[in-house]
Amino acid sequence: MLTSIRTEGEKIEIVNQLLLPHTTEYLEINTIEEAHEAIKSMKIRGAPAIASLAALTFAASLSKALASLDRPSFLSSPEALEKHVTSILDYLYTARPTAVNLGAATRRISRTLQSSKDAGKDAVTIARDLVAVARLVSDEDYARNKKMSENGSLWLSAFHNLQAGEHLNVLTVCNTGSLATSGYGTALGVITYLHETQRLGRAYFTQTAPYHQGSRLTALELQTLQIPSTMICDTMVGSLFQHRTIHAVAVGADRIAQNGDTANKIGTYNTAVLAARHNIPFIVVAPISTVDLDIKDGSQIPIEHRPSTEACVVRGALYPPRFDSDGRRELAQVMFTPPGLDSDEENVYNPSFDVTPAELITAIVTEKGVAVRREGENVFDLCGVV
Numbered sequence: 001m002l003t004s005i006r007t008e009g010e011k012i013e014i015v016n017q018l019l020l021p022h023t024t025e026y027l028e029i030n031t032i033e034e035a036h037e038a039i040k041s042m043k044i045r046g047a048p049a050i051a052s053l054a055a056l057t058f059a060a061s062l063s064k065a066l067a068s069l070d071r072p073s074f075l076s077s078p079e080a081l082e083k084h085v086t087s088i089l090d091y092l093y094t095a096r097p098t099a100v101n102l103g104a105a106t107r108r109i110s111r112t113l114q115s116s117k118d119a120g121k122d123a124v125t126i127a128r129d130l131v132a133v134a135r136l137v138s139d140e141d142y143a144r145n146k147k148m149s150e151n152g153s154l155w156l157s158a159f160h161n162l163q164a165g166e167h168l169n170v171l172t173v174c175n176t177g178s179l180a181t182s183g184y185g186t187a188l189g190v191i192t193y194l195h196e197t198q199r200l201g202r203a204y205f206t207q208t209a210p211y212h213q214g215s216r217l218t219a220l221e222l223q224t225l226q227i228p229s230t231m232i233c234d235t236m237v238g239s240l241f242q243h244r245t246i247h248a249v250a251v252g253a254d255r256i257a258q259n260g261d262t263a264n265k266i267g268t269y270n271t272a273v274l275a276a277r278h279n280i281p282f283i284v285v286a287p288i289s290t291v292d293l294d295i296k297d298g299s300q301i302p303i304e305h306r307p308s309t310e311a312c313v314v315r316g317a318l319y320p321p322r323f324d325s326d327g328r329r330e331l332a333q334v335m336f337t338p339p340g341l342d343s344d345e346e347n348v349y350n351p352s353f354d355v356t357p358a359e360l361i362t363a364i365v366t367e368k369g370v371a372v373r374r375e376g377e378n379v380f381d382l383c384g385v386v
């Protein structure tokens with residue numbers, strides 16, 4: 001299985017997802033600033049993976065400070081430590097505004113800080129507690145994803161009253177596998193679990209322009225896992241539903257509001273509208289840390305707009321292939337420039353996410369269970385799940 005992040009002691013490395021699938025290059029992340037840049041530039045992406053890298057880098061920075069002979073001033077008191085921790089986590093959170101998992105990790109770290117302070121611990125002891133809890137954000141992700149994948153697979157099998165020997169065809173959008181998490185994945189985890197339990201017919205996935213999480217990352221993951229799959233262009237979802245049997249759509253999430261409205265990769269809303277038109281169950285698969293109960297509905301979810309140039313670049317390998325002196329396949333980055341590109345968003349509209357209203361979502365699957373929309377209502381009992 002591919003990994004988005006790998007660690008060895010205090011060493012943290014990420015695979016540079018801008019270069020996949022043609023080049024596998026690991027980058028060492030040594031500072032908070034490097035983590036921020038890697039997240040903002042989308043060398044690493046995927047809400048859970050972003051939270052894991054931020055938490056691991058935060059833990060490494062504290063760990064280095066604790067090991068330093070020249071103790072920094074923020075370890076002089078719990079108050080100084082709290083101010084330092086808050087500034088680091090708030091800074092990391094600014095890297096990408098829509099995904100909320102990092103916010104949940106920040107809240108978890110802050111709760112630990114507060115309880116350690118209330119217990120009268122000194123700054124050094126509190127810092128050690130924070131290192132431990134921050135590492136759990138990543139360490140616990142694999143098991144969390146496996147559990148939600150099992151929950152989603154069982155729910156879909158029951159929804160279709162799947163009998164022995166029958167299989168489900170599932171469409172997914174973007175990339176929600178090991179490259180978007182710390183292992184196994186969310187929506188792609190459901191597809192993987194169905195495959196591993198002999199209940200998957202075929203996985204379908206959209207290319208997911210303009211970053212191409214589908215054609216560059218999900219394709220790589222499904223090939224690596226040897227899962228039968230078919231890629232479609234983003235514009236082909238309606239035709240697929242008209243001409244192929246699709247039993248479900250399973251997507252990830254970056255932020256889920258209290259009423260179940262869900263922000264996810266751009267193109268998810270289109271797919272949800274078409275799934276409703278074709279009576280295909282549409283499920284969102286995400287960890288509890290994606291649910292933001294402070295946000296009443298999807299209108300309050302900040303939607304990141306990426307640089308217009310990113311919507312004008314096609315990344316890929318040269319054809320016929322050319323190789324550099326190290327034998328690595330050369331990539332091409334073709335920029336097509338619409339007139340007046342320099343005027344940015346007037347010419348290129350490039351939201352990175354869209355919001356799918358709850359009434360188009362059949363169920364929200366988490367590691368704690370499945371929140372099903374009640375017939376005739378578009379409000380999920382999320383509190384029953386969170």
Ligand SMILES: CSC[C@H]1O[C@H](OP(=O)(O)O)[C@H](O)[C@@H]1O
Binds near residue numbers: 180266352
């Ligand atoms: C389990 S990943 C959640 C979410 O993150 C992706 O966005 P991006 O690739 O821009 O980080 C996509 O929306 C996934 O569904």
